[in-house]
Amino acid sequence: MAELLEKIHYNCPFCDEEHEISVFREKTKALVNNTPVEYEEIYYYCPIEEDKFVPKEILNQNLLAAKDSYRTLNGLLTSQEIKDIRNSYGLSQKEFANMLGWGDVTIQRYEKKSIQDETYDQKIREVKDNPKLALDELEKHKEKFDQARYEEIREFIKELVKTKSIKYLNKEIIESIYIDHQEESEYNGYKLLDLEKVENMIAFFAQYSSRLYKVKLMKLLWYADALFFKKYGVGMSGLVYKRLPLGAVPKAHEEILKYAQSSINIIEEYFDEKIAYKILPKVDVDLSKFTIEEISVLQTVLEKFDKMGSREISDYMHEELAYQKTARDEVIPYSLAREIRDF
Template identity: 45%
Template structure:
């Protein structure tokens, strides 16, 4: 029970001591080996105060399944695969059943059900899911290819749902494509991207999360805060948060594709006058942004960055960043390697 946190107390018949009493529901960070890889995950369990110390913990069947799913999702996150929740979100976004989505992609009918509950998809299947995640055109192509797997009525029903998404996602898809194109040379995990591939969903959530807590958030300041968030994440876990690559510029660290970044459709960016001729980009929170993609560790880091820099003016945060070893040991235009983030001043 050491290192665990109490969630609640449940009045029940305890299977360990065979008495009716309050049993503690607790959670902790546990480790498990999956496919030869050690993974950390949140584990829930029940604790009996009356049982012997060596036998005072137990789980229900549903808890065991949830714990195993959390562990498998931990493996997925570690290896850059979609989690079970993200697969559910893709399916629900198109209004499809598990069988419908499996047929759409040309898979066995039980495949999606397994991926949402227990099995871990391989990279090839993960890539196919990502193809349709934010691209209804790709979903339409799959529907054409696998049309024979549906009745005529079902095919029309699914097609209409996909077409509905085209209007919603058209501009967003194009803006994402432009930003992703900037990262075509960084499609493998390396020191330049903090061993994390570009994750636009997480990046959008990071930016909106910061904007909710910083009232006067402009582009220059945001770029530095993102670098600090990615660097602190790398320092603490060995993985950057967003997967962006940063260059050494006069105004501090700037991510590759920062112009395209500001054009992402889901970001709430407004051009505001600054003087008679100049304009600045003011970043506001995005309404209805889904922050579930951010882990507790992500939010802790973002909160620390906000607390540190929320009252800094742009010049002050630039000057502060200029003193980092990551900046002093790189030259103008150089990519700032995340290995230098180990030397960053820590304010977690």
């Protein structure tokens, strides 16, 4: 079924005059590289002629959407993901291509129309996760840059190396801890670990919670995953939670917090000779990284627990059957999430 996006004034090719046009979005199918794909097509509709048309700029957008659907189907980076990786290094399309030793317009083609092969895709993925590799690539191809711009890019990437290398190393540690959870099961909510989603969830709670400490954050993550599982039959993050004295805690939680430190600040505070770790936002959370359903669940969890302190939310969780039916240090199965109390 077509979804009405907006109504605009546009020079209609049917009527040869400007009047109100309806803009629709509708799921459709196409063949890309002889592979059937489903994607969302945008078209304009003339109410006078009762017919639809697609302007050239929208046609290009639709073609890119179809190709991105093919990319996703085949495990390749989408055009927007390539653009996001390039922007993370502060590079133009030409500069990014030159840094990787490719032709000047290679990245421009991948962001606009062409589908990259697996070799090129893998190289882009590698520099996304490892700025040290990007620095090595820049050094190998520095003759493609003038000296001033080369030095500017080099200094920028060196700063990324300092921050992202820690993140990369923690990712390796986390993935090694989750080595026994590489298949979907009731222990990961039938979802493989998605560290980007985890970081975005942490950033969400850091930004919108009025007071957030480490202990409370762990419970908010569990309740978000548990409620999402209860509603949709799958976890949100792929995190695996253990039953500890203060409640549910994700496996590798310390490494996960270090992994998320590009999005949050962790401040030590002292209360009665005890240390508490306050979580503060470092950047604004990108809500586009969530589905509508995910945002709804996150907001519901926050509204329920925001006014509770760490001890209160821990005590509240102790009353959950998911906690009571799991022994200490054991993984809490998501099947028990169906029994959490209604909010």
